[in-house]
Each structure stands twice: as structure tokens, then as C-alpha cells.
Amino acid sequence: MNKVVSHAAEAIHDIRDGATIMLGGFGLCGIPENCITALVSKGVKNLTCISNNAGVDDFGIGLMLQQKQVRKMISSYVGENAEFERQLLSGELEVELIPQGTLATRCLAAGYGMPAVFTPAGVGTEVAIGKETRNFNGKDYLMEMAFDADYAIVKAWKGDTEGNLVYRETARNFNPLMAMAGKITIAEVEELVPAGELDPDHIHTPGIYVHRIFQGKDYEKRIEQRTVRKA
Amino acid sequence: MALTKEQIAQRIARELRDGYYVNLGIGIPTLVANYIPKGINVVLQSENGLLGMGPFPFEGNEDPDLINAGKQTITTVPGSAFFDSALSFGMIRAGKVDLTVLGAMEVSEEGDIANWKIPGKMVKGMGGAMDLVASARNIIVAMVHSNPKGESKLLPKCTLPLTGLRCVKKIVSDLAVLDVTDQGFRLLERAPGVSVDEIRQKTAGKLIIEGEIPEMVF
Numbered sequence: 299m300n301k302v303v304s305h306a307a308e309a310i311h312d313i314r315d316g317a318t319i320m321l322g323g324f325g326l327c328g329i330p331e332n333c334i335t336a337l338v339s340k341g342v343k344n345l346t347c348i349s350n351n352a353g354v355d356d357f358g359i360g361l362m363l364q365q366k367q368v369r370k371m372i373s374s375y376v377g378e379n380a381e382f383e384r385q386l387l388s389g390e391l392e393v394e395l396i397p398q399g400t401l402a403t404r405c406l407a408a409g410y411g412m413p414a415v416f417t418p419a420g421v422g423t424e425v426a427i428g429k430e431t432r433n434f435n436g437k438d439y440l441m442e443m444a445f446d447a448d449y450a451i452v453k454a455w456k457g458d459t460e461g462n463l464v465y466r467e468t469a470r471n472f473n474p475l476m477a478m479a480g481k482i483t484i485a486e487v488e489e490l491v492p493a494g495e496l497d498p499d500h501i502h503t504p505g506i507y508v509h510r511i512f513q514g515k516d517y518e519k520r521i522e523q524r525t526v527r528k529a
Numbered sequence: 530m531a532l533t534k535e536q537i538a539q540r541i542a543r544e545l546r547d548g549y550y551v552n553l554g555i556g557i558p559t560l561v562a563n564y565i566p567k568g569i570n571v572v573l574q575s576e577n578g579l580l581g582m583g584p585f586p587f588e589g590n591e592d593p594d595l596i597n598a599g600k601q602t603i604t605t606v607p608g609s610a611f612f613d614s615a616l617s618f619g620m621i622r623a624g625k626v627d628l629t630v631l632g633a634m635e636v637s638e639e640g641d642i643a644n645w646k647i648p649g650k651m652v653k654g655m656g657g658a659m660d661l662v663a664s665a666r667n668i669i670v671a672m673v674h675s676n677p678k679g680e681s682k683l684l685p686k687c688t689l690p691l692t693g694l695r696c697v698k699k700i701v702s703d704l705a706v707l708d709v710t711d712q713g714f715r716l717l718e719r720a721p722g723v724s725v726d727e728i729r730q731k732t733a734g735k736l737i738i739e740g741e742i743p744e745m746v747f
Binding site for chain 1: 575588594600611612613614617621646653656690
């Protein structure tokens, strides 16, 4: 079994119009830059994208929005993206906003083989509309379903030829959760090493969850809010 | 004089206690980190996956892999830990975070909060706010008392879509410090030079005033 592919275009070659895709990252931190570029080049349309954010106007998922490739976004926070807000308010883009912890836990449930989870987030708000509510020990909880995604596309710091992944700092965020949750999981890594070079004690995502892996190139790693203190 | 953003943050920082794990929201709450009282140890949780958040980096030391929930470049302190977003909200849901500080567009006298959407105008999303307010043991809201038109944001009922129900415990506004009680907003302190009458006028929700209300000192 060979999981290693040569580049992003090969990794995403079978993604078709109408697919549901999870994309890792928080803001622009830890996003699969190479695969996003490849999806833009491929021009697939009518996508449902599950990602915490929608990038910025000219980077990340924002690039796919510019090309009108996304039919529906499932996210928790979509500020800082004018084109996104325009498509949302004009009705061109369908958007489902869900609490961030709910987003994370619905990925987790998919990767753990659990059909649903209960969370108090959103009780009494419009997030609760149409959802089953259960009371446990005097507190209300919403039943939230595990995600069902055709593909998960994640970015890791290091990976090996078995598909084992290691993330770096806060670029971890949603990546290990989405890696567990896709029917097909594609991982792009900054450094791909032979099996045996990563310490098994330090693996964040075991390779069983990863179907395709490649070493990405030309990472821009753009900073959204560069903030410094005075020396 | 109404408090500045920095003074609101400074006043909230006085609520911190030694050993607290604290989540600070975007905006004024982020500034609270600048005023942690000397001699106490507080661990800052950033819900994108970090315990032990440090100050902003010096110029040249920015690391694109190391940001806070406001997407700002940050640093870590000794003893910090990284984790994924599910674990992050797991510790929040399990009540491990002692104090959450966040901003609000409206708060009701029952402690309901609205801060994620203005229908037809602005939709940024709730981010982690709904998870935080549903589970945090103690929630302090940092806000301005009234909007630019002078209309109160401390209301009998919220008019905007809710973020959470009956969850706010305390408010530090530019005019006052108030507890949210079963009977309504209880006025605890007023900003220097701001009268009880002015606060009464700018609080649309039920306001409880008992005895002398001290001025905050900075």
C-alpha cells in the first residue's frame, strides 16, 4: 500500500463537483495551502466546505470563494472576509454557522465512530432550532450529529510514509480532528520522512486515518494579525 | 468620565485570583492580560489550542504557527501546552476554565447574552462564544453601556439573536460594575465622576441600587 503521492493535484485528482470537503486550519494558521491552490486550478464547483473559517479575500478558502466554487460553508466564524460576507448577504452562498466546539466535536464523533454527541452550546439560541434536546442532570443539551464528509484535507508539520502525522504549535487546531473524520483523508506536510523516523510516542494522528500524503512546497504561512510588542 | 477600554480591562483584571485558568475573548478582554495583578499566577487559555499564552512577540520573532483565537501572533510561557480544538472545548465544557471574559452587544437582566449576529447587517459567527457561555463557571462581560445613539445595551430582554441563556455573572462597562442577580442588575461600582443617575438613565433593564455606590479608583 502506497499512500505517498507526488503533489497536490494528484492528491485531489478524484474530487468532483458537489463533494463535501473538510479543510483544516484556524484562520490562516495550519491551512492546507497546496491543496487549496490545486482545488482552485481544478475548478471543481458546488462544493460543501466544512472549515472553522473561510480564509481572507485573497488567501485560503477565500480563493475558492472568489472563483464561486463553494455552494455551502459550514463554519464557526467568518469575519474578516468581505467577498464571503457579500455572497452570504446576497444569498449566493449558503452558510451554516455552528459553535466552534460543536464543529470540533462533530469531527471527533465521526473519527470515533459515534453517530452523535450532546453539547450545551447553543441551547436556547437559533442554533437549537430543529435539534433534539435532552436533559441530563438538570441541564439541557443539544444532540449534534457526526459529520459525514467525502474528503478531509489537512496540513501537518511532519508526516511519514505510513501517514502518521505530527502538528506544530497552534497549527494543530482542527487538523487532527478532520484527519479522523474524512472518508478519504489527504494530508499535506512540510516534511515527509521515511517510516521509522518519527517517534511513535509523538504521533498526533495515527496513519490509519490518512489515505494520501505528500510533501507540500512554497508554504507562504501568511499571518492574519501580525501583532508585536515594543522592545 | 466613562472608562477607557484599558480601564475596563484593568478593572476586570482585579477579579483574577491566583491559580485561575482564564479564557479571554477578542477585543477589550484581550487587554486584561496586560493588567494581571503582581504576585498571582494566572494561566491563559486560548481556545484554538493553547494553555499558557504569553505576551505578543518582539518584532522579528513572529511565528505563523503560533497565534491566539483573535489570529494575533503570540508567544508561550514556560509550562505551556498545545492541543487540538476538541480537547480545547472539552476542557471548557468540563468546567476546567475558572473564568471567561468576553464582549457583548447586549446583555439582559436575566444574564442572557447576544454577541454574534445583527440580522441583515453583520454576520461574523459565534466562534467559540456559545460553547464558552454554555459551560464556563464564571463569565464577566466587558462592554460599553450604551450604543452610539445612546440606547442602553443592558436590557430587560435581548433584541438580537442570543449567544447563551442566563449565563453572565458580572458586567464591567464603561460606566459601572454590576452583578447579574435573580432580581436584575445590581450596581456595585461606578466609573469616576459618573453619577448613579446617569447609570440609572442608561440601564434599560431592572437596576438594583442599595446604599452608597463607591467610585472605582485607578
